[in-house]
Amino acid sequence: MKLILIVAFVLLSANSPAFVTVGTDAACDLPPAQLQSAINNHANIRLTNQSTYSAVEIVNRSVVIEGGFNNCTDARAGQAGFPYSELSGNNATTVMRIATTAAAGHPHQTVVLHNLKLTQGMTSANNLAGGLDILGHLDVIMNRVDIKNNTAATHGGGMYVSGHEGAKVIMEDVTFRFNEANVGGAMVISGGAQVIITDAFISSNDATINSGGILVTSDSLLNINDSTITANRAPQGGGIYCSGGHLYLDSDTRLSHNQANLGGGLYADNHCVGLIESGHANEPDFFEGINANTAEIQGAGIYAFNASLTLKGSDSHYFNMHGNINTNSNHSNIGGALFAYGEDSRITLINARLTNNRAQRGSAIAALNGARVTVKKQPGECFADELCSLIEGNVSSLGALYSEGCGHFEVYQTTIRHNIAGDTAVAWLAGNRNDDCHHVMEGNVIYGNRDEISETPALVHMDEKVSLDFAFNTVTDNLSDNVFRLGQTANTEQTLHLNNSIIWNAPAASINNAGNHHFSGNCLLLHDSNELPAGFGALVIGLNPEFLNAPDNDYQLSLISPPIDYCNTHLYQPKHHDILSVPRGYEMTSPVQGYFDMGAFEYDNGHHFNDVIFYDRF
Incomplete structure (x- = not known):
């Protein structure tokens, strides 16, 4: 330039x-x-x-x-x-x-x-x-x-x-x-x-x-490189307000310490289209990326209302959101890092690191009223391995991830760890009582999530006509009373599809079932099959998963791990490679019911040389 x-x-x-x-x-x-x-x-x-x-x-x-x-x-x-x-x-x-x-x-x-x-x-x-x-x-x-x-x-x-x-x-x-x-x-x-x-x-x-800083509107284009936008103030959009415009922020642009009621860093509405790459690969601080912004009510980092945003890192750096805080103490305090609202909101996070954000509900991400949020890693190898997509250390009352009004989450290939919540440390998923509000969590490693003091009541809460595909996840070493808790507000029924996953060192009840809900599942590893409701599914084993180095939070499978070559994909077909971008379905041993391994990691012989035939499910 x-x-x-x-x-x-x-x-x-x-x-x-x-x-x-x-x-x-x-x-x-x-x-x-x-x-x-x-x-x-x-x-x-x-x-x-x-x-x-x-x-x-x-x-x-x-x-x-x-x-x-x-x-x-x-x-x-x-x-x-x-x-x-x-x-x-x-x-x-x-x-x-x-x-x-x-x-x-x-x-x-x-x-x-x-x-x-x-x-x-x-x-x-x-x-x-x-x-x-x-x-x-x-x-x-x-x-x-x-x-x-x-x-x-x-x-x-x-x-x-x-x-x-x-x-x-x-x-x-x-x-x-x-x-x-x-x-x-x-x-x-x-x-x-x-x-x-x-x-x-x-x-x-x-x-x-x-x-307070910049308004881009009416089909205008704003391209920002290697710049700092800080300490600006407005009721909406403290740093930037994008309304029907086009926005690009490069990896060296910092959006920090801005203040608003809604959208401390960025407020995007009216079909704003944005590509934001702000971030780096170093330890989080309060200046790089979208950091340390505050909102009185919602979206301290980003507030998106019927906007299309791609929040993207690369194979060498994160998209970074750190230390964004909603300051209001009432129930409207939602979405610390990101608040997405509306049927036309489409938010995609790729190689994103969301850390130490705070809100009453959805400290990392909130999706409301039809908004669709996808979290995943970039295809191929990445500088931080299984940490390339990371949700860590966020603090809330209800969930690092929060949805209501049929907001939708799809979370893939992400490490979700050390989040703290008074109730439901990982994801609170609520629908609208009329529609089947569908969520997907696939290929994630979930560990170290808890209450501020001890056990959080649940890791995942489902209510108001919600369905969840939960597949190829590794869930271990969390402090919670339940893994899944299914509510029945207004006599609604929830649907949980639980497949090809490892749930280890879990509480006594993997599913707290408060109503007449629907379950399906297959190919799971748990401490005890009694942790699931009667008649839940087939092929539940209670053998030690033999992680590579669990004390150091390395939950990759070792060569002697029972979950290797244990599953097929008749009930759920994976949409992505594993959390390290290893294709799924590689034959290592004699299969039990298929060549697919349980959990977030497909066993890799060190060369990422897996057979694509099985990944394509032929």
């Missing part, structure tokens, strides 16, 4: 007439009071930092404005100094307006801003922004620009970009600080505008309605 800015700046400067200098010393071509005249008549302008300049307009013109020169002699030599050249709206007018007009036919123009500070702007005339207002057929390139202490009456305290005529903005090494508006404290991107941001610091901006 930096190369693009440099090339653009050089080309524009080379093709422009000789520059003029503006400042206070005798070597300057024009005094500060004639900056607007310089813009109207010249294409290349160099500003000293000797004084503060008044607000300006750039209309139907291509201009390069380069500031930060200590005097005009340095400006002529191209020797930049410090600080930036400052333009002020004196708390009475928009600092800078860049536009093309319909009367002129919206001719395409390019404007370059370098080493400038835009401050003390106030919405005026037909402008929306306090600091920088952009409207027209424009390419605006900004490098080392500080937009600070500006106020908008409605939209875009620091900057407003309208893309109705094709505006595009590229920014690098920019700051937006202490700007205010009703909507979009730092900036608003609207009308199909395209904005690319690299190496930005967006901090301490406020909005009274939504988007």
Whole structure:
């Protein structure tokens, strides 16, 4: 990105007439009071930092404005100094307006801003922004620009970009600080505008309605790279609000310490489409990824309402959500890291690490009213092996995962460990009493989950007409009274399909059955078949699973493990490879009823050389 800015700046400067200098010393071509005249008549302008300049307009013109020169002699030599050249709206007018007009036919123009500070702007005339207002057929390139202490009456305290005529903005090494508006404290991107941001610091901006930091809306595109968005505040979307826009955050972008009632880090609605890769492979901290944001009510990290988000790590780093906290103590406190709501919400987490998030319900993820959330690892080998998809150390009253109103979870190839809950440490799954609300948990390792003091009442709670496919999971060394607890609110019936799994070192009752529910199951390893309801299923064995190194939480199967080659897939066919991306169905011994191993791990001879024929179930 930096190369693009440099090339653009050089080309524009080379093709422009000789520059003029503006400042206070005798070597300057024009005094500060004639900056607007310089813009109207010249294409290349160099500003000293000797004084503060008044607000300006750039209309139907291509201009390069380069500031930060200590005097005009340095400006002529191209020797930049410090600080930036400052333009002020004196708390009475928009600092800078860049536009093309319909009367002129919206001719395409390019404007370059370098080493400038835009401050003390106030919405005026037909402008929306306090600091920088952009409207027209424009390419605006900004490098080392500080937009600070500006106020908008409605939209875009620091900057407003309208893309109705094709505006595009590229920014690098920019700051937006202490700007205010009703909507979009730092900036608003609207009308199909395209904005690319690299190496930005967006901090301490406020909005009274939504988007303390950035609002991207109306089919606009926002692409953010290697930037920090922190300590911004709004009732909705403390850091970013995406409404019907397109959003990309790269792995080096940090969304942290933002505050809101809903969506402390990000609020996404109205079919916002987002790809967010923020994170790293190091130990979690409070700055990398989407971290340490707070919400008064829901979605401290992310609030998604009918949005489509892909939250994606890679084979070398996590997508990271750490330490996001909902602060309200009442029952509406839901979704610490992620809150997803609505029939059109589709959230996919790939190689994600959700750690130390807090909420009353759903400390890691909440899915409500038809929202669909999928958690899985990326295909192929990964830097953290079975920990590449990780839900760990989250604290709640009801579940690290929480659903109601027929929210749907599909959780694959994930380690779920050390989560704490007063009731139901892993997943609270509730439907809507009318529809069959279906969930899938496949290929997961679940251990070390508990209450704050001792046993949590259950690991998984099901109620209000819910069905769960629970297959190829390894569940061990948890502190809970029950593994599954099935409720009967409004006389609803739950359905549990339990297949090809290891449930070891479990409580006395694997299933707490409070009503007339439906069960099916096959090919399970438990301490005792009496831990299941009578007539539950076939092939339940009580032999020690012979994990590779259980004291160190290595629950891979060893060569002598009884679960090897024990199962077929007549009742449940796996949708993915095992938690290490080993294909399932590899023949190691004489099979009992098939070549599929129980639990999250398919035994691997060390070469990932398993027979794909059996994985494809032929």
